[in-house]
Amino acid sequence: MADLILTPNLPRPDDVYADLLAAHEGLSKEESDALNARLILILANHIGDRAVLQQALKAAKDAAPA
Amino acid sequence: MNKIFEIPLYPYTRSPDQDAESPVRRKVVIVGAGPVGLAAAIDLAQQGVEAIVLDDNDKVSFGSRAICFAKRTLEIADRLGGGQEMVDKGVVWNLGKVFFGDRKVYEFNLLPEEGHQRPAFINLQQYYFEDYLVKRARQIEAKGAPIELRGQNKVLDVTDKGDHTVLRIDTPEGEYTIEADWLIACDGAGSPIRSMMGLDFVGRVFEDNFLIADVVMDADFPTERWFWFDPPFNKGQSALLHKQPDGVWRIDLQLGWDIDKDEEKKPENVIPRLKAMLGEDVEFDLEWVSIYTFQCRRMEKFRHGRVIFAGDSAHQVSPFGARGANSGLQDTDNLVWKLKMVIDGTAPEALLDSYDIERIHGADENILNSSRSTDFITPKSETSRIFRDAVLDLSEKYDFARPLVNSGRLSMPCTYDGSPLNTPDALPGGPDRTRPGAPCPDAPLGNRFLLGDLGDRFTLLTINADAPDTLDEGGIAVTRLALSAADDATGALAARYLGDAKSAVYLIRPDQHVAARWASFDDTATRAAIRRATGQE
Numbered sequence: 001m002a003d004l005i006l007t008p009n010l011p012r013p014d015d016v017y018a019d020l021l022a023a024h025e026g027l028s029k030e031e032s033d034a035l036n037a038r039l040i041l042i043l044a045n046h047i048g049d050r051a052v053l054q055q056a057l058k059a060a061k062d063a064a065p066a
Numbered sequence: 067m068n069k070i071f072e073i074p075l076y077p078y079t080r081s082p083d084q085d086a087e088s089p090v091r092r093k094v095v096i097v098g099a100g101p102v103g104l105a106a107a108i109d110l111a112q113q114g115v116e117a118i119v120l121d122d123n124d125k126v127s128f129g130s131r132a133i134c135f136a137k138r139t140l141e142i143a144d145r146l147g148g149g150q151e152m153v154d155k156g157v158v159w160n161l162g163k164v165f166f167g168d169r170k171v172y173e174f175n176l177l178p179e180e181g182h183q184r185p186a187f188i189n190l191q192q193y194y195f196e197d198y199l200v201k202r203a204r205q206i207e208a209k210g211a212p213i214e215l216r217g218q219n220k221v222l223d224v225t226d227k228g229d230h231t232v233l234r235i236d237t238p239e240g241e242y243t244i245e246a247d248w249l250i251a252c253d254g255a256g257s258p259i260r261s262m263m264g265l266d267f268v269g270r271v272f273e274d275n276f277l278i279a280d281v282v283m284d285a286d287f288p289t290e291r292w293f294w295f296d297p298p299f300n301k302g303q304s305a306l307l308h309k310q311p312d313g314v315w316r317i318d319l320q321l322g323w324d325i326d327k328d329e330e331k332k333p334e335n336v337i338p339r340l341k342a343m344l345g346e347d348v349e350f351d352l353e354w355v356s357i358y359t360f361q362c363r364r365m366e367k368f369r370h371g372r373v374i375f376a377g378d379s380a381h382q383v384s385p386f387g388a389r390g391a392n393s394g395l396q397d398t399d400n401l402v403w404k405l406k407m408v409i410d411g412t413a414p415e416a417l418l419d420s421y422d423i424e425r426i427h428g429a430d431e432n433i434l435n436s437s438r439s440t441d442f443i444t445p446k447s448e449t450s451r452i453f454r455d456a457v458l459d460l461s462e463k464y465d466f467a468r469p470l471v472n473s474g475r476l477s478m479p480c481t482y483d484g485s486p487l488n489t490p491d492a493l494p495g496g497p498d499r500t501r502p503g504a505p506c507p508d509a510p511l512g513n514r515f516l517l518g519d520l521g522d523r524f525t526l527l528t529i530n531a532d533a534p535d536t537l538d539e540g541g542i543a544v545t546r547l548a549l550s551a552a553d554d555a556t557g558a559l560a561a562r563y564l565g566d567a568k569s570a571v572y573l574i575r576p577d578q579h580v581a582a583r584w585a586s587f588d589d590t591a592t593r594a595a596i597r598r599a600t601g602q603e
Binding site: 033034037038040041042045 | 452453455456457459460464466467470
């Protein structure tokens with residue numbers, strides 16, 4: 001079983017972050033929510049491993065402020 | 067109005083039991099003459115076990131109700147002797163289309179696997195299904211099978227006496243009492259027997275209402291399953307269009323939770339909805355309208371001593387996936403051979419506990435699938451709607467999202483993994499689909515099919531392997547079906563039963579499920595597997 005990567009893995013993190021913001025530029029809240037949902041589904045399919053996705057869901061939940 | 071609804075199929079006649087000095091003891095009494103009760107009665111009676119069916123009505127059920135009958139159900143009907151008529155009358159369909167808003171997002175083909183006698187699904191009104199089973203019951207009754215259908219016999223109360231039950235029954239000519247060694251309650255989701263016994267029925271209620279209409283029209287919609295998410299004619303809700311025999315179309319429209327059911331059912335409210343969906347110019351007649359709310363729930367146990375629950379009385383699912391009647395037929399398929407062996411004394415009463423284990427496994431699988439479909443079709447929160455719509459939007463463009471679209475996962479027979487009746491798999495390289503617990507897949511054998519040669523008894527299926535032609539283990543007769551891979555030129559038999567193995571020996575239960583399998587015959591192992599499959603180990 002593959003492990004979820006939680007160490008820095010993006011060569012140019014600022015560029016990727018800027019891409020995310022750019023994609024949402026000018027969208028309403030509703031459109032942004034829909035875009036995010038589509039993006040999550042596309043990435044989930046790309047990962048294609050339920051165990052990794054479960055680790056990702058847990059990691060995301062765990063990072064919520066207390 | 068279709069006249070089939072009006073003709074009493076099993077009109078009340080006086081039974082000698084009503085004039086008996088003391089209550090007559092009957093072998094098996096079945097309450098409810100729906101698809102499940104009738105199937106149970108035919109299955110028992112044609113194997114020589116007395117079956118008395120009581121129903122408070124005397125006609126087929128009103129309206130189309132269950133309309134989608136799966137291959138496994140047709141195979142069971144074949145074993146009971148009624149499958150051909152159903153297939154001849156039914157509408158076979160393979161193509162489904164999914165719409166989102168005003169767009170068709172994709173279409174799918176069920177692409178049924180070749181080499182099965184029966185199609186993946188037929189659409190057939192429940193009243194036809196019942197009508198054919200009643201005819202079959204009459205046919206075997208005429209040949210002397212111990213079956214009786216008692217119309218307008220309403221059970222008033224049931225008393226559990228440990229080794230039998232006592233039933234007080236009302237008829238148009240007054241009350242009478244009978245005793246039953248075994249009672250099978252097939253009296254539907256609202257089961258009066260369950261209530262009389264004060265038994266639980268817990269689960270999840272889905273807060274939604276669906277308008278269901280049978281419409282007779284002469285329209286050129288194709289023979290396909292059309293499903294709409296959020297269509298323009300039913301904003302924010304869903305809709306389904308499906309063809310049945312006789313030019314009858316089933317239409318399901320989701321209505322939401324806060325509605326006035328009586329208002330919505332009125333033709334002056336239904337007809338405009340249907341016109342918006344079908345087009346202003348389409349001529350149609352309303353045959354039946356109903357509004358339903360559904361629940362996903364089951365009894366904690368299906369067997370309570372000498373009273374056994376089967377079908378909707380034991381478990382209820384949402385209609386998405388056609389898992390109601392289809393799973394009910396699998397219940398009786400599972401139950402009847404066990405009950406017969408217990409009655410005959412060839413198996414201990416403990417065998418019936420495996421009915422609970424196996425069919426609760428089946429019910430949980432059906433509840434899981436139909437709950438998930440319901441959650442997709444009727445999202446319960448803003449976020450779940452966002453994800454649902456994202457899947458639908460993606461499905462129009464990308465293949466990967468299509469398997470995520472869930473407008474009902476259509477009924478498949480349950481594999482009894484982990485059942486105490488299974489012997490661990492001992493066929494290296496054997497296909498997964500025929501592992502112990504699995505229902506036997508059909509395969510062509512020249513001009514006949516495999517499943518026609520299986521069922522009603524224990525069978526030792528040998529493929530490229532030797533074994534004795536008959537075997538007796540403690541009064542249980544096992545007959546061999548000797549085949550070779552060459553008996554099926556298409557290769558389906560080998561693909562489904564050999565896989566990478568060169569030879570195989572399968573022990574197959576009377577309900578056509580695999581109990582055990584090996585590469586070659588071993589007398590000791592086979593006998594142990596028979597004992598295990600009959601609750602003796």
